[in-house]
Amino acid sequence: MFExxxxxxxxxxxxxxxxxxxxxxxVRRNLITILMSVELILNSVNINFIAINKFLYPERLEGLMFxxxxxxxxxAEAAVAIAIIINIYRRFSSIxxxxxxxxxx
Amino acid sequence: xxxxLFYLFAGLLLLFSILTVSSRKILRAAVFLLFSLVLxxxxxxxxxxxxxxxxxxxxxxxxxxxxxxxxxxxxxxIDHKFDPMEFKKIIFSALLSLVGAVTVxxxxxxxxFKTSAxxxxxxxxxxxxxxxxxxxxxxxxxPFEVISILLLAAMIGAIVIAKKTTK
Amino acid sequence: xxxxxxxxxxxxxxxxxxxxxxxxxxxxxxxxxNTYNLSIISIILFAIHTIIGYLPGEQGTLFGKMYINSExxxxxxxxxxxxxxxxxLQASQWLRKPENEGKTTEFSLLIYSTLLGMYFMISSGNFxxxxxxxxxxTIPVATLAAYDKYRNQSSEAGIKLLLSSALSSGILLFGxxxxxxxxxxxxxxxxxxxxxTMSHTPALLALGMIFFIAGMAFKISLVPFxxxxxxxYEGAPVPVTSxxxxxxxxxxxxxxxxxxxxxxxxxxVLWTDAVIxxxxxTMIIGNLFALRQKNMKRFLAFSSIxxxxxxxxxxxxxxxxxMSTVLYFVLIYIFSNLAAFGVVSIISYSTGKESMNDYxxxxxxxxxxSLIMMLALFSLAGIPPVAGFFGKFFLFMASAEQGYxxxxxxxVLNTIxxxxxxxxxxxxxxxxxxxxxxxxxxxxxxxxxxxxxxxVGLLVIGFASPVFEYLxxxxxxx
Numbered sequence: 001m002f003e004x005x006x007x008x009x010x011x012x013x014x015x016x017x018x019x020x021x022x023x024x025x026x027v028r029r030n031l032i033t034i035l036m037s038v039e040l041i042l043n044s045v046n047i048n049f050i051a052i053n054k055f056l057y058p059e060r061l062e063g064l065m066f067x068x069x070x071x072x073x074x075x076a077e078a079a080v081a082i083a084i085i086i087n088i089y090r091r092f093s094s095i096x097x098x099x100x101x102x103x104x105x
Numbered sequence: 106x107x108x109x110l111f112y113l114f115a116g117l118l119l120l121f122s123i124l125t126v127s128s129r130k131i132l133r134a135a136v137f138l139l140f141s142l143v144l145x146x147x148x149x150x151x152x153x154x155x156x157x158x159x160x161x162x163x164x165x166x167x168x169x170x171x172x173x174x175x176x177x178x179x180x181x182x183i184d185h186k187f188d189p190m191e192f193k194k195i196i197f198s199a200l201l202s203l204v205g206a207v208t209v210x211x212x213x214x215x216x217x218f219k220t221s222a223x224x225x226x227x228x229x230x231x232x233x234x235x236x237x238x239x240x241x242x243x244x245x246x247x248p249f250e251v252i253s254i255l256l257l258a259a260m261i262g263a264i265v266i267a268k269k270t271t272k
Numbered sequence: 273x274x275x276x277x278x279x280x281x282x283x284x285x286x287x288x289x290x291x292x293x294x295x296x297x298x299x300x301x302x303x304x305x306n307t308y309n310l311s312i313i314s315i316i317l318f319a320i321h322t323i324i325g326y327l328p329g330e331q332g333t334l335f336g337k338m339y340i341n342s343e344x345x346x347x348x349x350x351x352x353x354x355x356x357x358x359x360x361l362q363a364s365q366w367l368r369k370p371e372n373e374g375k376t377t378e379f380s381l382l383i384y385s386t387l388l389g390m391y392f393m394i395s396s397g398n399f400x401x402x403x404x405x406x407x408x409x410t411i412p413v414a415t416l417a418a419y420d421k422y423r424n425q426s427s428e429a430g431i432k433l434l435l436s437s438a439l440s441s442g443i444l445l446f447g448x449x450x451x452x453x454x455x456x457x458x459x460x461x462x463x464x465x466x467x468x469t470m471s472h473t474p475a476l477l478a479l480g481m482i483f484f485i486a487g488m489a490f491k492i493s494l495v496p497f498x499x500x501x502x503x504x505y506e507g508a509p510v511p512v513t514s515x516x517x518x519x520x521x522x523x524x525x526x527x528x529x530x531x532x533x534x535x536x537x538x539x540x541v542l543w544t545d546a547v548i549x550x551x552x553x554t555m556i557i558g559n560l561f562a563l564r565q566k567n568m569k570r571f572l573a574f575s576s577i578x579x580x581x582x583x584x585x586x587x588x589x590x591x592x593x594x595m596s597t598v599l600y601f602v603l604i605y606i607f608s609n610l611a612a613f614g615v616v617s618i619i620s621y622s623t624g625k626e627s628m629n630d631y632x633x634x635x636x637x638x639x640x641x642s643l644i645m646m647l648a649l650f651s652l653a654g655i656p657p658v659a660g661f662f663g664k665f666f667l668f669m670a671s672a673e674q675g676y677x678x679x680x681x682x683x684v685l686n687t688i689x690x691x692x693x694x695x696x697x698x699x700x701x702x703x704x705x706x707x708x709x710x711x712x713x714x715x716x717x718x719x720x721x722x723x724x725x726x727x728v729g730l731l732v733i734g735f736a737s738p739v740f741e742y743l744x745x746x747x748x749x750x
Contacts, residue, residue, distance in 0.1 A: 005111055007220060011213045011453075013115045017122050017141075018446055019206040024126030025439055026198035027190055032177055033131060034435055036138045039169065040122055041442035043145055046161075048449035054152050055220050057456045061228065061236055063449075064157055065245050066400050066458065068233075070445060071164050072252055073407045076259040078169045080411055081434050082176045083263035084418050088427045089180040209479065216476040218453070242336030242459075248404050251392050254288075255408040258385035262415025265378045266430070 010051040017044035031085050031095040035078065042074045107151060114151070118144045129187045135174050142166045156230050280332050280341045283325055283349050284391050290317045291384045298377040307376045311367060314380045315360050315718070322353040333397060337459060340397040343746040344595075348394050348526045351599065354729075355519040355606040356387055361722035362614050363511035365621055365715075371422055379419070382412045383515065390523035394530070399448050399458040402527060403441070406491065409520060410437045416515070417508035429507030433516075436490065436500040444487025450480030460535050467538045478542055484531075485546055491524040492580050495553040502561070505573030510620060513569060514613035517576040522602040525580070529587045529598050537750045540590055547588050548679050554581030555686040563693050566628050568616045571693070572609065575652060578690060579605060582667060585683055589670040592749035597670045599743045601663040604733055608651035608660050611726035615645045618715050625710060631697055633706035638713055642701040644723055651730050653694035654687055659734030666740070 017040060024037030046067040053063025089095050121141040128134040142165045149158035240246045278285065294314050301310060331342050360380060367376045389408025396402040411434065418430025448458070454477040455463040467477070486497065493501040505513045536543055558578030565571035583605075586597035618641065620626050635642040651660030664687065672680045715723075733739055 005108055007218050008213055009115075012210050013119065015206055015209045015213065016119055018442070019202040019209075020119070020122045020126055021442070022205065022439075023198050023202040025435075026201065027195055028126065029190070030131060030187065031431060031435070032173060032180070033126075033134055035438075036134060036173065037126055038435065038438040038442060039138060039165075039173075040125060040141065041439065042445070043142060043165070045442060045445040045449055047145060047148065048446070049452065050149060050152065050154055050157060052449060052453045054154065056218065056453060058221050060243055060457075061232065062243070062400075062458055063452060064154065064228070064233070065236055066403075066448075066452075067157060068160055069248060069252060069400060069404060071160055073255070073404065073411075073441075075164055075169055076256055076407070076411055077434065077438050078172055080259050080263050080415055081431065081438075082172050083267045084414065084427055084431045084434065085176055086179060087266050087418065087421060088424075088431060091424050091427060095180055212475045212479050216453075216474060240335050244336055244338075245400075247335040247338050247392075248400050251389070251401070251404050251408060254291075254385055254388055255404065255411065258382055258408065258412040259415075261378055261385075262382055262412045265375050265382075266415055266418050266421065266427075 007051060007055045010055075011048065014044040014047040014051070017047070029096050031081075031088070035081050035085075039074065039078070042070055046070055111148070111151060114144050114147050118148075129189070131177050131181055131185065131187070132174070135170070135177055138173070139166060139170050142170065153227050156228065156233050277332070277334060280330060280334055281339065282329060283321075283346070284388060284395075286321050286324060287384055287388050287391065290314070290321060291381060291388070293317070294377055294381055294384070298381070307373070308368065311364060311376050311380060314377065315357075315364070318353075318357055318360060318380075318384075322350070322357050325350045325353055337397045337461060338401050339392070339395050341395055344530075344748065345395045347743065347746055348523075348599065349391055351603050351606065352387065352390060352394075352519055352523055354603075354725075355522065355610065356383060356515070358606070358610045358614075358722045358725055359383070359511055359515045359519065361718045361725075362514065362610070362617055364718040366509060366511055366617065369621075371420070375419070379416070382416050386410075386412050386416075387519070390519070393527050394523060396527070397460050399451075399460075402531070403445065403448070406444075406524075406527075407441060409523060410434075410441075410491070413512070413516060413520060416512045417504060419512065420509050423507075425507035426509060429504045432500050432507075433504045440487045440490030440497065442487075443483055443490070447480045447483025447485075447487060450476050450483065454480065460531070463535050464537060467536075470538075473539055473542065478539070481536055481539060481543060482546060485543065485550070488524060488528045489550060492521055492528065493577055494550050494580055494584075495557040495577070498554070498557070498577050501577055502570055502573050505576075506567065506570050510569065510613060510617040513573070514610055514617070517573060517613075518606050518609050521576070521580060522606065525583050525587070525598065525602060529595060532587060533590065533595065533748065533750055540750060544588050544590065544676075547584055548676065551581045551584035551588065552679070552682055554578065554584070555683060559686055559689045559693075562690070568626050568628055568631070568697070569620075571628065571697075572612055572616065575690070575694070576609060578686065579609075579652065581686075582664060582683060585667040585671045585679070588676060588679070589674045590750045591670065591674065592747050593666075593673060593744065594670040595747035595749060596740065596744035597663075597666040599747065600740050601667055603739075603743075604651065604659045604663040604730070607726045607729035607733070608648045608658075611644055611648035611723060611730065612652065614719060614723050614726060615641050615648070618713060618719055619710060622713050622715075623710055628697055628700055630710060631700045632704040633709035634701040637709045637711060641713070641715075644727055645701060646698050647727060647730055649694045649698055653691050655691070657734060659730050659732075662734045662740075 021037045021040035028034045049063040049067040121137045124137040146158045146161040237245050237249050333340050386409045389405045393405025414430045414434035417433050418427045420426035455466045490497040562574035586594045651658040654661045654664035668680050
């Protein structure tokens with residue numbers, strides 16, 4: 001019954017989500033919101049992996065396994081990013097990209 | 106029923122994603138991100154990927170979001186509102202993303218996907234556990250071990266940066 | 273699977289043991305004086321590891337072809353080892369600064385972990401291992417870039433590196449998901465055999481490959497994905513910059529070449545066009561920016577962008593000769609770039625001067641340093657008889673052999689432009705006069721050893737043809 005939803009619809013949703021994330025990454029000026037955009041991107045990739053695994057290649061769990069690893073990597077990335085962001089905040093009292101940028105040219 | 110739920114979830118997912126990247130209050134953006142992550146978990150539940158759904162809920166919604174909200178509260182005044190973004194920049198980024206999205210969607214629509222005839226058997230956590238611990242083909246013990254090195258190194262690095270030095 | 277098969281992973285296992293030993297030693301030593309001794313011990317251990325790497329060993333695959341060990345991957349790891357050893361030697365002076373007290377051992381721990389990630393990345397036979405190796409090789413480097421907590425630029429470099437690498441992993445993964453949709457697996461071998469059976473290349477696969485190339489281009493800092501490079505290279509501490517621009521870049525180029533040659537070999541026509549386009553843009557933009565730089569670190573950073581464009585000449589060739597030139601060039605590039613960074617770092621630590629104008633008249637006060645710098649710049653520019661000349665010459669040959677004459681012509685023109693800016697510092701050091709030249713410097717023992725290693729490498733490798741012959745023997749083409 002559920003298989004009536006074509007895979008393409010799911011992939012379109014995740015593609016849109018991916019590019020919304022890219023848009024956020026380009027447009028946002030605040031470091032934490034940039035990080036949020038990255039999480040959106042990684043999340044959309046995970047949807048892709050799971051959906052392809054489920055509808056095209058259900059005999060092996062490769063996509064599922066991959067997405068679990070992606071989640072773990074995303075967690076490590078977020079933890080390190082936040083450690084650096086808080087350090088930046090201590091120095092600048094701001095985490096906006098313009099305020100942080102000391103280097104130009 | 107499931108179809109209706111899927112399209113409902115997908116629509117909400119996109120709505121909250123857009124709100125995440127456009128909201129001018131950072132805490133709201135964080136909450137919208139939380140909603141999109143939870144909705145993703147709901148999709149996994151729909152597809153009977155229960156383990157992945159719970160991983161998504163615990164790690165993303167429970168772990169990463171807590172980190173993000175925590176750092177938002179540490180670094181921001183809650184009432185703080187971002188300045189509106191530069192118009193030129195929005196147009197440029199939107200155009201770039203739109204072109205990318207249209208290209209990818211066009212290619213996806215033109216690709217003949219052959220849906221597997223196999224009725225997907227429900228995946229038990231046992232299968233996943235065996236996958237993580239076996240070392241033959243389709244065994245994932247090596248990446249499982251390597252990622253522990255990544256986590257160790259990330260932890261050491263984060264501690265080095267965040268710790269107070271006696272100075 | 274028995275214990276002996278694990279010997280295939282000797283590089284990884286020995287490095288892992290070193291990491292654990294250093295971690296335990298760090299935990300159990302609380303005396304501050306010990307930390308310097310610890311860093312010496314860690315360098316000695318790593319030197320032993322580098323030598324062990326050259327011992328002959330067996331080849332094969334492990335973990336259901338997730339891990340591939342061949343003579344080629346072993347030599348790639350050995351090349352990276354040399355680079356890391358030199359970086360560690362150069363870093364010792366920086367690590368002894370008072371603000372780095374209490375985090376000296378962590379520096380080598382983080383370097384080793386990222387190197388381990390690169391090992392697994394190079395040896396991967398599955399995109400999952402490639403991805404995890406790549407992340408292990410990047411995330412801790414971001415913390416290294418942010419190491420100087422008391423310098424604002426350093427934190428900025430760290431966060432810029434981390435966020436841009438996160439975006440690039442997202443792009444890479446998106447591409448991988450498309451490849452997975454078409455090929456149905458992540459194993460390199462199965463993908464390439466599945467693709468070989470297809471009568472025509474599906475558009476989805478081509479798009480996936482383009483996303484993959486874009487994601488890797490971020491890591492190798494190729495144009496148009498190079499925007500993060502200059503700020504990160506300038507802001508990060510000098511040893512980290514040299515590590516990023518030499519070792520990280522080299523490792524990414526290696527696996528990029530391997531994947532293009534194995535997984536996408538049936539799509540040769542498609543990716544050569546894409547890679548040539550990126551390479552041309554990279555050479556030109558890298559050169560144009562390098563021309564204008566007055567800060568030595570930024571100058572080296574932009575020139576390293578241009579160098580990455582040259583490396584792609586070998587990748588594009590798609591032949592056995594092409595791959596061996598990539599290895600050979602990276603080996604030489606390690607020596608030349610690290611020699612240049614070594615001199616810059618010695619001067620920067622002792623005097624804090626980084627501008628090109630400060631280098632005026634350096635030859636009168638520090639003749640040895642100036643000569644080494646000159647040698648390194650000549651090698652980067654490709655002036656005979658230094659090793660860099662042969663590296664570039666072989667790259668051109670590899671590409672010309674496959675008939676990419678226009679591409680080679682553009683590369684030669686770019687080399688000529690690069691001559692101009694590589695000679696600017698040489699002119700400053702040897703010809704220009706300066707009222708207040710940098711006073712004669714006495715460098716410490718370890719950085720000195722590093723410089724000597726670089727100089728020996730620069731002079732010997734250019735003339736030792738067996739090195740290139742050997743690299744060619746172990747390489748493979750399409």
